[in-house]
Amino acid sequence: MAVLCGPHVKGAQGISCGRHLANHDVQVILFLPNFVKMLESITTELALFSKTQGQQVSSLKGEPTAGQVRRVGGGGRQARLPLHQSSGLPTYLPTDLPGSPVDLVINCLDCPENAFLRDQPWYKAAVTWANQNRAPVLSIDPPARALDCGVDAKWSLALGLPLALGEHAGRVYLCDIGLPQQVFQEVGISYHSPFGCKFVIPLHPA
């Protein structure tokens, strides 16, 4: 299976998920884009993941399938962009990710606080790979998105409160992340916990 992670807290949680699965004898391929400077939570989780049998890949290790590359600077980050694009989609794929279908993709590419990442080539390449692979996708906390710019999921896990997710999100489940009653009161939301004795509940029709 593959875990697709962005360089943010949600990505760190995805790496942790990959480690636990690898410890339970699941063959895990972790995709994480190359950045010179990473969040501490990412480097901590990567150090742990590297001690499993899991494999880490990066789209930017592979060469573009067409066009040349140029470096773009800024913010201590390193990235490559294809010079020529024949469409809105990038002209290369993360060649280190397997070409044949995996059994499951867990999508941790998105983090609500880092929406700008969706414009980056590694993000678009990973989305393209996931949508071309025939594996079912579980998206963790996906954004409400416009058409044609994200991963099509079979299941999505929303955290705390659900966003207005469309059909691309598949079957939506809500996860209790432990927000106390008073937090909702303080932001003016009339809230009664829907969880009962459960910590994950389905939001889609049965």
Next chain:
Amino acid sequence: MAVLCGPHVKGAQGISCGRHLANHDVQVILFLPNFVKMLESITTELALFSKTQGQQVSSLKGEPTAGQVRRVGGGGRQARLPLHQSSGLPTYLPTDLPGSPVDLVINCLDCPENAFLRDQPWYKAAVTWANQNRAPVLSIDPPARALDCGVDAKWSLALGLPLALGEHAGRVYLCDIGLPQQVFQEVGISYHSPFGCKFVIPLHPA
């Protein structure tokens, strides 16, 4: 129910547990000793817990049942000790904890890195309270201990690898905390994961 927490990472995890239970409409009483300076993980969890319906108590808010108190300094911490003790046990109990039995006690007083805390009066008082209350106790990561210096548990949850726990630990369960294979190799432990598809397994006879 009551959650007994020491001023360490394990205690912070206990506070988090108390918050989740309180969010699910369990009446939670959290015991945490008074310290002037707390770990960041403790203050973060306390801030979240304070927004639930749960109640926080401290043994040191209550007055000793016998003897006077004096302040002891050191390490930025504030503590009170009874002047006179009639035995090895302190002469006061955490009076803010309920006198009648609760339904469940979760014991997070211990942390392997902070064994010296077991000599402190708040620790002994909390242990005495738990052993006098007739509630079943779930101990999280209890230490291997000598007789008569800890909480008698009905169940204990060991983390990663079990210690040589005695009868006081009750029925012992082992929790998978995600240590990768290579970590065991590096410290010379021949390890094959006993977890299979589970994350908690019983170590006691069925």
